[in-house]
Amino acid sequence: MSAWKESVLDGNGITILLLLIVAFSLLQGWNRGASRSAGKLVFFLGDAVLRLVGLAISIPFTLWLSPKAGEWLSSVSSLPNRGLRVWEQMYYTVIKSLADFPLLRFAVLFMLSYALIVFMLRLLVSLIMGEGQGLIRSGKDRSSSLPSRLTGAGIGVIMGAARAIIVIALLFIYVSLNPDQSFSRYVEASPVYQQGAQAVIEPLSGKLVREKLPVFTQSVQEELNGIIQRKYEVIDHKIPAGIEQTAAHVVQGAETDEEKARKLYDWVGTRISYDYDKVTLYEEQRIWKEQTPQDTYDTRLGVCIDYARLYAMMARSQDLQVRVVTGRGYNGQGGYGPHAWNEVYLAEEKRWVPLDPTWAQSGNWFNPPRFNETHIKEQVF
Incomplete structure (x- = not known):
């Protein structure tokens, strides 16, 4: 007491x-x-x-x-x-x-x-x-x-x-x-x-x-x-003919899952440009411009989640198992910010490997060493 x-x-x-x-x-x-x-x-x-x-x-x-x-x-x-x-x-x-x-x-x-x-x-x-x-x-x-x-x-x-x-x-x-x-x-x-x-x-x-x-x-x-994860699988399940045809053309000659995944990574990473205006609109006015993979494909503009969703759709159209991953990415200034990337399953090696098409123009971000030091995974889609 x-x-x-x-x-x-x-x-x-x-x-x-x-x-x-x-x-x-x-x-x-x-x-x-x-x-x-x-x-x-x-x-x-x-x-x-x-x-x-x-x-x-x-x-x-x-x-x-x-x-x-x-x-x-x-x-x-x-x-x-x-x-x-x-x-x-x-x-x-x-x-x-x-x-x-x-x-x-x-x-x-x-x-x-x-x-x-x-x-x-x-x-x-x-x-x-x-x-x-x-x-x-x-x-x-x-x-x-x-x-x-x-x-x-x-x-x-x-x-x-x-x-x-x-x-x-x-x-x-x-x-x-x-x-x-x-x-x-x-x-x-x-x-x-x-x-x-x-x-x-x-x-x-x-x-x-x-x-x-x-x-x-x-x-x-x-x-x-x-x-x-099921949310994006449902939303993006229907693959437009144009995206599927482009993906099939990109992977021509590839014999393994890794070769297919890397060619698609190179295509998305070099064909899509980062949409700084979309980021500014959200940061200054809190207006988020939602877009589909088709929108990203047509405009050739997007932010990280748009890169990742387009890559996932193109990869799935070529019978690859792929995920959209969200978390935090290194911002180059000693901190981390919201980010999205992908993981793809390589059947020959029986393992998932990470890749970041948004960062493709800054170096090799297809399963590089120490990928997890710059990417902190929070959710997998």
Whole structure:
């Protein structure tokens, strides 16, 4: 208790928040009295049990359903050979993402099945209990006698402690995922949080949260990056005849994937000029001139993302696997700025290699040594 008092006097917001939750619940219990507080506690515990049952049913159900849904989504995710409207681009991006990424598909199906199962369980309980459920939830006794209020306050403390534990669990997950952040250290400075985490959360979760959750979160982040990749695959899926014909002409005589990829790199890097006016318009007026690979091909102007998207389209037209990568590029002045480039898969070598057509006129940026020292990858499309 002395540690709690010192933490409150030091103004630790986490300690104050957790104690206020308990204090608020205590006051609620005092005002409700014994009967109504008991009804609230029964409903609180009953709802918790119902949710646990919902989890126990929805998890195995989703594990069974997810692969079947993935097969069906793959069968309906083929893109039509025509330009897509905006709503169609969004639709196919979602469908292809759900088909290709199992964690995302599992999460969506789990949330839907869990919500439906919990709803059905509540409906079933309501039908079985009838009017009785309402009595449990609200109660009829509004007694203001001292014993009733004291009992209600005690029940309120129990409910407040349960609510505080839920908050501690959420904070515990955050701290486990971000152990080096200043807010995490601030949370851990709270003795109320520390005691709740050590006494309740860690024994219940074991090593699951601290060791497994960061790995799972990294996998989720990789899938989220892949979802954005599907966006450009959908938007740029239809390859105009002129671009395809030019790409076929450029790669004539090339026998390997590397030769094809390098010839296309040389063509894009030397034929497209950097659009400084587009950059100035954005920097001074915050107006972004969105353009398609066809626009870049026609005008022979673009910025890094336009170079990368045109290169990707030309490479795909010649059966190369290619990505658009966004991140930060070295600006030549000791810093880094927003940038985009490509990665292409060389089947003969069975590896992805980086290339930067935007910088092609300044030197060899087709898989040069130490490429990663000047390019910091953030997302892959």
